[in-house]
Every structure is written in C-alpha cells, then in structure tokens.
Amino acid sequence: MNVAIDMGATTGSAHAMLDLEELLATRLLVQGNSGSGKSHLLRRLLEQSAPWVQQCIIDPEGDFVTLADKFGHVVVDAARTENELTRIAGRIRQHRVSVVLNLEGLDVEQQMRAAAAFLGGMFDADRDYWYPVLVVVDEAQLFAPSVAGEVSDEARKLSLGAMTNLMCRGRKRGLAGVIATQRLAKLAKNVAAEASNFLMGRTFLDIDMARAADLLGMEKRQAEQFRDLARGHFIALGPALSRRPLPVTIGDVETSARSTSPKLTPLPQASADAHDLIFTAAPEEARMPIRRPPPPAPTPTADILAQLSRPRPEAEAVPQSLFPEIDEAERDAQIDAIMVELLGDPDASFRSVAVLYQDFLVRCRIRRVPGEAPALPAFKRKLAVARVGLDRETAASSAWQQALALSESLADDIQGVFLVLAQAAVTAAPCPSDATLARLYGTHSASRARRLLTYFEERGLVVVRLDFRNNRVVAFPDLGCETSPGDPAGPDAMIEERPAAE
Structure with missing residues (x-):
C-alpha cells in the first residue's frame, strides 16, 4: 500500500510528499540547531502518519505528550524500573499501541538507561509481533553520543547499543528509526550512517555544515546555505523524499508542545514597595530546602607542606581501665x-x-x-x-x-x-x-x-x-x-546426658 505524507511545501508551492512505506525501510535523520524547527517537523510527521502506522516517541523533554489528547497516544512515564519498561515495551508491540515515553524529570544517565531498556524491549519482541513501528527519538545525541561524557560507561554502552540496534538491525523487526539531533558532530557516526533520508535545518558551526553537506552529496561551498535557512525550512534528500536536494517548508500542525519559545512581554509597572517584595520572605518559602553553603576554600600547598614537615606528636598513654580485663x-x-x-x-x-x-x-x-x-x-x-x-x-x-x-x-x-x-x-x-x-x-x-x-x-x-x-x-x-548404615525408619535416638568435656 502506497501512503504519501504531506510534510509541507517545496519551491513553487508544490506539496512536499514523503513516502511512508519507503521511510519504514530506509529511516530518517533530522538535523538542526536549537530553534530551527526540528520538534515542529517531527510533530508534523507524527500527526500526518498517525492513522497509518504505530508510533513510539522517545521524548526527553515531555513535548510530545500532547499527542495523547488528539491521536490517542498512551503516555508512559519513565520513572519506573528498567525491567518494568522492558515488559511494557513488549506489550506495546503485542497490542500495537502508539506511545510516548516521557523522560521528563530524569537526569541524563537515568534517561539513557530508561530509553535503552524501552528500546531493548521493543527490539526483543517475539517474531509474531514484528509489525511496522515508527520510532522517533528526539535529541538523539543524548542517547547515542559520539564521545564519552559525564555519564557512566555502562549507561553510555547500554544506550548506544540500543540506538545502534534500532538503526542497524531494526528494519527486519519492523522498527523504523527517525532520529533528530542538534549537532551531527555529537551523534555517533555508526547510528547516523544507517539513515538514508535526511532533513537538514539551520546550522551555524562549520563542522556540522560540512558533515550535513557531505551526507546530502553537496559541495563544500554549498554548505553555507544551511546558515541562511529560516525556522521550519529544511533541505530534504532520500528515497522517501527526493532524489536530489530539495528545499522544504514544513506545514502547520494540529497540536502544540507544552513548552513554547520565549516571547517578549512588557515589564510590569514598578511598584512602590518593590524593596519589600524582594527582601521580605513569603510564607511558602519557609518550607523550601535551605541551600547548602559553598565548600571551604582549598588549603594552600605551602600550608600542607608545613603540616607534613612538623614532627609527629607522641601518642598519649592509654588510661588504665577501671574495670578488670575479660579473660x-x-x-x-x-x-x-x-x-x-x-x-x-x-x-x-x-x-x-x-x-x-x-x-x-x-x-x-x-x-x-x-x-x-x-x-x-x-x-x-x-x-x-x-x-x-x-x-x-x-x-x-x-x-x-x-x-x-x-x-x-x-x-x-x-x-x-x-x-x-x-x-x-x-x-x-x-x-x-x-x-x-x-x-x-x-x-x-x-x-x-x-x-x-x-x-x-x-x-x-x-x-x-x-x-x-x-x-x-x-x-x-x-x-x-x-556414616555407617542406619535404619531410616528407626526410633528416635534420645540424646542422653553427656559428661562435661575433659
């Protein structure tokens, strides 16, 4: 069955159509700096394809939970054990339910472990449940980092392994990865290289522009155009989109994220008692935790050397105990x-x-x-x-x-x-x-x-x-x-009185 998704408009006001069946087989990579419109693009793709394919969104900021109201997605709170998330993912594939894995409120390492457990459960589902699933991972550089960061090596290996399975081996299991990242340089190359479709948005750093141009088969001098792209404008390439680099303007969406971009608002009129408002504590502040004092300043090296050079004091004599020692x-x-x-x-x-x-x-x-x-x-x-x-x-x-x-x-x-x-x-x-x-x-x-x-x-x-x-x-x-042979059914041998040990 051929299903074309309307992603917006191309040059000349023609519709930018995305072949959903081809996308499931060839995967998609979206790249753009913060504010370029990546989340808007993913939301447009999810809304347009919701009636046709099961969806799973790995959402680190909780922006996509609003899909539940309009399209019936089930929101899975990631504040669970890894075993629970793995079992839930298996049941999701069995019952073909579209879900949003909400990772909001967890630190980075916890997000990586939760996403790894969830993706692992979907990947390890029984062969009878290998139905097509569109797996969208926002901020993919968090889950497939190119270099080690502040998280533990174990968490990084688990998350990177799950993302690699999704992009490299997920196609035969019906898993179609759609990953979005702010910077290609921060995304593991073996994960990004498995995508055959690309939507490149506004980018400013030279290394990211050069890599984006390389993925699209463009010359280096053409990479400068990525700096001039407006919000919501992307360059598309791939078998599901276009055989040649094609400018695309993403269309409108029906739902909105809970978090929006900051807007300029006028300042309130200055109050006469502004001094009291700032320096007088409100009643609810009494219940707030007290901030810990900063750590003490480090001891100078000269003082440490002086302490080490001092003669060790003689040990004080241990006072004699008033109670007799126990033998x-x-x-x-x-x-x-x-x-x-x-x-x-x-x-x-x-x-x-x-x-x-x-x-x-x-x-x-x-x-x-x-x-x-x-x-x-x-x-x-x-x-x-x-x-x-x-x-x-x-x-x-x-x-x-x-x-x-x-x-x-x-x-x-x-x-x-x-x-x-x-x-x-x-x-x-x-x-x-x-x-x-x-x-x-x-x-x-x-x-x-x-x-x-x-x-x-x-x-x-x-x-x-x-x-x-x-x-x-x-x-x-x-x-x-x-032991010597003994009758199992024999009588109870009463313990006779034993003489004291000699």
Whole structure:
C-alpha cells in the first residue's frame, strides 16, 4: 500500500510528499540547531502518519505528550524500573499501541538507561509481533553520543547499543528509526550512517555544515546555505523524499508542545514597595530546602607542606581501665560449661530455640559470665555444635574443622542437623533415623527430615544412598568419609546426658 505524507511545501508551492512505506525501510535523520524547527517537523510527521502506522516517541523533554489528547497516544512515564519498561515495551508491540515515553524529570544517565531498556524491549519482541513501528527519538545525541561524557560507561554502552540496534538491525523487526539531533558532530557516526533520508535545518558551526553537506552529496561551498535557512525550512534528500536536494517548508500542525519559545512581554509597572517584595520572605518559602553553603576554600600547598614537615606528636598513654580485663579463654570455658549443663536437661531436646536461649541468658547471669552474652545467631551456632558432643580428639581433627566450615554456609536452623550427620560420618557411627533428624530440626514430620537431606544433596554437600538392606548411608565428599548404615525408619535416638568435656 502506497501512503504519501504531506510534510509541507517545496519551491513553487508544490506539496512536499514523503513516502511512508519507503521511510519504514530506509529511516530518517533530522538535523538542526536549537530553534530551527526540528520538534515542529517531527510533530508534523507524527500527526500526518498517525492513522497509518504505530508510533513510539522517545521524548526527553515531555513535548510530545500532547499527542495523547488528539491521536490517542498512551503516555508512559519513565520513572519506573528498567525491567518494568522492558515488559511494557513488549506489550506495546503485542497490542500495537502508539506511545510516548516521557523522560521528563530524569537526569541524563537515568534517561539513557530508561530509553535503552524501552528500546531493548521493543527490539526483543517475539517474531509474531514484528509489525511496522515508527520510532522517533528526539535529541538523539543524548542517547547515542559520539564521545564519552559525564555519564557512566555502562549507561553510555547500554544506550548506544540500543540506538545502534534500532538503526542497524531494526528494519527486519519492523522498527523504523527517525532520529533528530542538534549537532551531527555529537551523534555517533555508526547510528547516523544507517539513515538514508535526511532533513537538514539551520546550522551555524562549520563542522556540522560540512558533515550535513557531505551526507546530502553537496559541495563544500554549498554548505553555507544551511546558515541562511529560516525556522521550519529544511533541505530534504532520500528515497522517501527526493532524489536530489530539495528545499522544504514544513506545514502547520494540529497540536502544540507544552513548552513554547520565549516571547517578549512588557515589564510590569514598578511598584512602590518593590524593596519589600524582594527582601521580605513569603510564607511558602519557609518550607523550601535551605541551600547548602559553598565548600571551604582549598588549603594552600605551602600550608600542607608545613603540616607534613612538623614532627609527629607522641601518642598519649592509654588510661588504665577501671574495670578488670575479660579473660576470653575463661569466658568461653564458662559458656561451654553452661551449654553442656543446658543440654543435660532431658527435656532440652523438646524445647524451642527461643526457650533455650532465655534459659541460657538466665544461667549466664547466675554464673556472672563477664561481658555481653552471645546474641541469638551465635547461640544457635553454639547450640548446634554442643548437641554433637564430640570428644577432644575428634573435635580437633581436620575433617571436623572442615565440617564446621561447610556448615557456616547453611541457615542457622539446619546447621544442627548437618553437624549431627557430619559427626556420624567422622566417627563412622550409624546414620541417624528420620525421627532423630526431625526432632533436631524441631518438627515431628519425617518427610521434612527427608526433604532436608535432599536439600543437602542438591547443594553438593552430601551423597545419600541405600544399601541392599535399605539402610541409609550418608557420604560427605568434601570430608572423605561416610556414616555407617542406619535404619531410616528407626526410633528416635534420645540424646542422653553427656559428661562435661575433659
């Protein structure tokens, strides 16, 4: 289907027609200094083509949101997460809705990240939704800069990659890029070079005029005409516009931008109390944030060198503490003795960790243990180790020390189960039953105990197997040992009272 868009008038009052189908295949680059009429041109193109093709506008200043009232565009506020913008872009392609991505209010780096996420979502849409979309990017030099600026390298790479995909690989996915820039010198060359249609407006800098003339195939001496172009006047070239450079005057538009060019207005009449108006604070100013004071002046180099050359003052003697120093070894021995005493209670294995911790704190106060008592996570760790009840020789072995290191990667509530299994493997004891593991885990469900073994096995900590008598054996590859066969359905092995460590 052939659709011709009326962009305005050419020399001799003839209509300047733009072939929309050809534009979708060959893309468009618009260049002109600030005030040359680029936004007016883009608005004319969007209004004329709105009934024929889906549109997506990347709008850094919020100028194109007014299209929503007249043509039904959906305004997408970019103040969202990058994942949200990517998913929204995918749904836009699926449902073929024209949108305006409003980047107003974000700083430059946030605008680059948001635009990259949005364009990436449109680019990565499923093949079933590769319908034609006119993607208009205003101020394209912000999203595809030719050199690194003040933004981070990561944000620049993301934005530049998305713009490159749009202009270089977007055609097969139905994405037709229309990019507008104030200066060609600030726009990445690999992005600008993919456009086959050009509309060049008023330009003053020599480097931009020379590059514009080169893109239009004009001689350098003809580049001077770009300085004389009036607002809204452009030189057009390309398969969708004209085979030769053609002056075009952009026609009128139906909508207007929220921000307009400044107009001269007469000053108000001088008030008699102008002095009071300026130097008297209004009530609402009390709620305004206070401006921070300027940073202090830098220290002169001579003063810094003088400070460095001064002799270092002698360190003051540390005053002797009024409180006696805590013997850490004695304190740890007291805490270990309390843990043994706590677990010596026959009902200790059936109490919750919270109840045991309260009992532990009371016993610490009764024994007058110096310093602060261990916090709950540290208590859980000590409880898990104390429940194993190893002798000194086994506790000092390298295999047990490695088991302790492996248990630190697990949650507090399952470290005790893991250490009991490791103790059985290190000492070649029978594998504990499901009932025993369930009680250590604080439950009566044997299936939960079996799921816990599966969790250990999925993390690569253990290998569980059954022998020919259906007894369970748990091997620890990192420790190089395994338990003796044990009946999974056996009774709960009650923890007997352990003697204090020698």
